Amino acid sequence: xxxxxxxxxxxxxxxxxxxxxxxxxxxxxxxxxxxxxxxxxxxxxxxxxxxxxxxxxxxxxxxxxxxxxxxxxxxxxxxxxxxxxxxxxxxxxxxxxxxxxxxxxxxxxxxxxxxxxxxxxxxxxxxxxxxxxxxxxxxxxxxxxxxxxxxxxxxxxxxxxxxxxxxxxxxxxxxxxxxxxxxxxxxxxxxxxxxxxxxxxxxxxxxxxxxxxxxxxxxxxxxxxxxxxxxxxxxxxxxxxxxxxxxxxxxxxxxxxxxxxxxxxxxxxxxxxxxxxxxxxxxxxxxxxxxxxxxxxxxxxxxxxxxxxxxxxxxxxxxxxxxxxxxxxxxxxxxxxxxxxxxxxxxxxxxxxxxxxxxxxxxxxxxxxxxxxxxxxxxxxxxxxxxxxxxxxxxxxxxxxxxxxxxxxxxxxxxxxxxxxxxxxxxxxxxxxxxxxxxxxxxxxxxxxxxxxxxxxxxxxxxxxxxxxxxxxxxxxxxxxxxxxxxxxxxxxxxxxxxxxxxxxxxxxxxxxxxxxxxxxxxxxxxxxxxxxxxxxxxxxxxxxxxxxxxxxxxxxxxxxxxxxxxxxxxxxxxxxxxxxxxxxxxxxxxxxxxxxxxxxxxxxxxxxxxxxxxxxxxxxxxxxxxxxxxxxxxxxxxxxxxxxxxxxxxxxxxxxxxxxxxxxxxxxxxxxxxxxxxxxxxxxxxxxxxxxxxxxxxxxxxxxxxxxxxxxxxxxxxxxxxxxxxxxxxxxxxxxxxxxxxxxxxxxxxxxxxxxxxxxxxxxxxxxxxxxxxxxxxxxxxxxxxxxxxxxxxxxxxxxxxxxxxxxxxxxxxxxxxxxxxxxxxxxxxxxxxxxxxxxxxxxxx
DNA sequence: TTAGGGTTAG
Numbered sequence: 001x002x003x004x005x006x007x008x009x010x011x012x013x014x015x016x017x018x019x020x021x022x023x024x025x026x027x028x029x030x031x032x033x034x035x036x037x038x039x040x041x042x043x044x045x046x047x048x049x050x051x052x053x054x055x056x057x058x059x060x061x062x063x064x065x066x067x068x069x070x071x072x073x074x075x076x077x078x079x080x081x082x083x084x085x086x087x088x089x090x091x092x093x094x095x096x097x098x099x100x101x102x103x104x105x106x107x108x109x110x111x112x113x114x115x116x117x118x119x120x121x122x123x124x125x126x127x128x129x130x131x132x133x134x135x136x137x138x139x140x141x142x143x144x145x146x147x148x149x150x151x152x153x154x155x156x157x158x159x160x161x162x163x164x165x166x167x168x169x170x171x172x173x174x175x176x177x178x179x180x181x182x183x184x185x186x187x188x189x190x191x192x193x194x195x196x197x198x199x200x201x202x203x204x205x206x207x208x209x210x211x212x213x214x215x216x217x218x219x220x221x222x223x224x225x226x227x228x229x230x231x232x233x234x235x236x237x238x239x240x241x242x243x244x245x246x247x248x249x250x251x252x253x254x255x256x257x258x259x260x261x262x263x264x265x266x267x268x269x270x271x272x273x274x275x276x277x278x279x280x281x282x283x284x285x286x287x288x289x290x291x292x293x294x295x296x297x298x299x300x301x302x303x304x305x306x307x308x309x310x311x312x313x314x315x316x317x318x319x320x321x322x323x324x325x326x327x328x329x330x331x332x333x334x335x336x337x338x339x340x341x342x343x344x345x346x347x348x349x350x351x352x353x354x355x356x357x358x359x360x361x362x363x364x365x366x367x368x369x370x371x372x373x374x375x376x377x378x379x380x381x382x383x384x385x386x387x388x389x390x391x392x393x394x395x396x397x398x399x400x401x402x403x404x405x406x407x408x409x410x411x412x413x414x415x416x417x418x419x420x421x422x423x424x425x426x427x428x429x430x431x432x433x434x435x436x437x438x439x440x441x442x443x444x445x446x447x448x449x450x451x452x453x454x455x456x457x458x459x460x461x462x463x464x465x466x467x468x469x470x471x472x473x474x475x476x477x478x479x480x481x482x483x484x485x486x487x488x489x490x491x492x493x494x495x496x497x498x499x500x501x502x503x504x505x506x507x508x509x510x511x512x513x514x515x516x517x518x519x520x521x522x523x524x525x526x527x528x529x530x531x532x533x534x535x536x537x538x539x540x541x542x543x544x545x546x547x548x549x550x551x552x553x554x555x556x557x558x559x560x561x562x563x564x565x566x567x568x569x570x571x572x573x574x575x576x577x578x579x580x581x582x583x584x585x586x587x588x589x590x591x592x593x594x595x596x597x598x599x600x601x602x603x604x605x606x607x608x609x610x611x612x613x614x615x616x617x618x619x620x621x622x623x624x625x626x627x628x629x630x631x632x633x634x635x636x637x638x639x640x641x642x643x644x645x646x647x648x649x650x651x652x653x654x655x656x657x658x659x660x661x662x663x664x665x666x667x668x669x670x671x672x673x674x675x676x677x678x679x680x681x682x683x684x685x686x687x688x689x690x691x692x693x694x695x696x697x698x699x700x701x702x703x704x705x706x707x708x709x710x711x712x713x714x715x716x717x718x719x720x721x722x723x724x725x726x727x728x729x730x731x732x733x734x735x736x737x738x739x740x741x742x743x744x745x746x747x748x749x750x751x752x753x754x755x756x757x758x759x760x761x762x763x764x765x766x767x768x769x770x771x772x773x774x775x776x777x778x779x780x781x782x783x784x785x786x787x788x789x790x791x792x793x794x795x796x797x798x799x800x801x802x803x804x805x806x807x808x809x810x811x812x813x814x815x816x817x818x819x820x821x822x823x824x825x826x827x828x829x830x831x832x833x834x835x836x837x838x839x840x841x842x843x844x845x846x847x
Numbered sequence: 848t849t850a851g852g853g854t855t856a857g
Binding site (some may be wrong): 007018029066132144146172174175178181209212213215216238239240241242243244247273274276277278279282284309310311312313315316317339340341342343344345346347348349374376377378379380381382383386409411413414415416417418423440441442443445446447448449450474475476477478480482484490509510511512514515516518540541542543544546549577578581625757 | 848849850851852853854855856857
């Protein structure tokens with residue numbers, strides 16, 4: 001801030017000058033942009049001075065200025081300045097001057113204060129003042145209503161409207177404009193029609209501002225005919241009326257008609273204005289209509305709109321949203337004075353394309369150029385961090401948010417939580433969530449979805465219950481909570497939520513429909529999933545991908561492939577995720593040739609560069625089917641660095657095919673990349689155990705305990721009558737543990753009678769056979785299956801979920817039970833589903 | 848006070 005060296009007399013003089021000379025010269029906010037550059041500089045200098053006067057309060061020392069009237073005049077003036085400065089800091093100083101001097105807040109000063117607070121983003125304080133003063137100015141009521149609708153509190157805005165009607169305050173056209181805007185979002189058509197009747201009664205039927213808003217209202221509710229009728233009946237159509245029609249048609253999916261109105265408007269000699277261009281272009285962007293967008297671009301260039309920054313920004317956004325990032329970049333590069341909007345649109349464009357590093361490069365570029373990021377920019381850059389899991393950069397952005405006091409923006413806080421959730425840091429997300437004074441539905445959904453996806457299904461379900469006490473969930477909530485049921489394989493819970501969805505009419509939402517299919521797939525009810533999938537009227541890429549992945553998970557490789565082909569026939573192009581699903585399906589069914597075929601289709605036909613996940617599927621496929629050295633060479637040839645998962649797939653393959661020598665070589669890579677992951681040590685230990693290399697097993701054991709690593713305990717659960725029963729490996733804490741134990745013993749005897757011998761090599765214990773057998777009996781999935789037999793009526797499928805991969809002995813026993821006790825068993829392990837029936841498993845040995 | 852950029856869903 002500039003400081004002013006000033007003595008007592010000068011201060012007195014300057015304060016006098018402010019009141020007598022400057023006051024009449026202060027332009028209003030609206031006049032300011034119209035001033036000449038020279039005048040603007042003069043005003044800005046004065047503002048700099050006044051800012052200093054306010055912050056330093058030099059008048060405190062002068063009796064002459066302690067005159068209350070003078071201070072009151074000054075404060076009114078200061079409020080006006082704050083409106084230009086938009087600085088809450090200065091605004092607060094003004095307030096303290098008022099309070100310190102005991103100045104009464106009357107209508108004039110109160111009104112100024114309200115306007116000042118609202119402009120500085122302190123709506124709450126503005127409302128407090130607003131409520132205190134006797135206010136009959138319709139302008140202030142409109143202001144408050146507009147502010148509430150800007151932050152999405154449409155109900156509060158409507159509440160104010162009712163209040164002003166009750167107080168008998170005369171409404172104007174802007175009041176109706178705001179009311180209709182609110183009703184467009186939260187109201188029903190019926191309420192809008194009531195407002196329509198009311199405004200006709202008050203004589204606003206020919207007021208363009210009101211009728212234009214009414215047209216927009218009907219369009220937003222899809223009542224195209226009503227909107228058209230109003231437009232046709234308008235005596236005098238202004239450019240806004242035309243713009244409303246164009247935008248209305250485009251957003252209702254009638255882009256052609258919108259363009260027709262646009263042409264008609266031009267033919268009738270109406271001049272399209274900037275808003276027309278912006279409306280048409282943003283309509284093209286939202287509908288994904290680049291052809292129309294390009295035509296408008298050409299027209300606008302002829303009409304010289306391209307010099308307007310707003311136009312350029314909309315144009316670049318249109319290209320970016322229509323997927324043509326190159327065209328967007330060309331527009332961006334031509335903009336001479338890039339505004340914060342230009343930069344943000346470009347950043348959002350890169351993020352949309354998944355080029356997070358490009359987005360971050362742009363972000364740094366804009367800061368370098370001295371363009372200050374605003375809440376929109378911050379939200380976009382957080383999204384880029386979220387997409388790429390860039391936690392450290394995300395944390396830097398969080399610091400920037402704190403320094404610049406941006407947390408109060410719901411968009412910012414929500415994007416921040418989403419970033420933390422997607423980067424896997426739910427503690428940080430929870431911290432942001434708990435500190436938010438106001439939360440909206442997106443905040444709740446983000447947290448619930450975050451917990452669901454980060455393997456905290458219970459936290460997600462608990463938060464969902466809390467949410468129900470606070471606000472109504474929406475379709476997105478459903479799509480966020482269902483994966484929690486899916487990850488728990490909590491079929492009962494999932495069914496309840498499915499019921500809730502049906503009762504509340506969320507089932508027509510495609511995201512919800514997809515999530516339901518996914519939930520039933522992961523809860524093991526594949527047939528129902530397929531049925532519900534078939535019922536989705538317009539399946540999107542996600543619907544198909546869920547189904548393909550579902551077949552893969554259940555070991556139906558050829559069904560997954562035919563669904564994939566069906567999808568392409570339906571005209572839906574696969575993306576990288578759907579290729580992961582089909583490759584995964586191939587690997588879980590041992591379909592080597594088909595796997596290669598899809599890998600090549602992806603690369604050469606669809607031009608999708610394989611990512612780590614795709615390579616992992618291929619390595620998995622080769623390893624499972626015994627092509628171990630081929631898999632090794634494949635990894636070595638990879639153009640990107642393999643991660644531990646990829647080497648881990650090969651290590652699993654080494655176990656299946658008992659290749660100890662290669663396993664040792666592969667394990668070196670795995671341990672180097674993920675030295676803390678106990679699972680891989682256990683895997684190698686099992687490979688040694690199966691080869692009866694007990695010395696090596698012990699060495700590994702020592703290594704594990706030296707490093708202080710603990711084996712992730714095996715844990716299985718089974719849902720009986722909605723209650724989840726959990727079994728831990730070797731545990732006997734369950735109330736029915738004894739019964740379960742004796743049932744398992746009986747089963748084991750029967751198995752031996754029929755020639756099965758226990759697969760003791762999988763026990764990872766180097767002791768006598770008896771102890772090994774006891775350890776095998778204690779495996780959590782066996783206990784859960786036995787509990788299922790004891791608790792469920794005959795003939796009912798037993799559904800068990802396990803946190804780790806199923807062991808071979810348990811797998812054998814499940815096969816036996818399915819034949820001997822005539823029970824279907826559905827076992828979901830950490831990798832896939834095993835469906836046991838009549839002594840066979842759907843995995844056919846691939847797991 | 849018709850008009851440009853941003854958050855949740857495989």
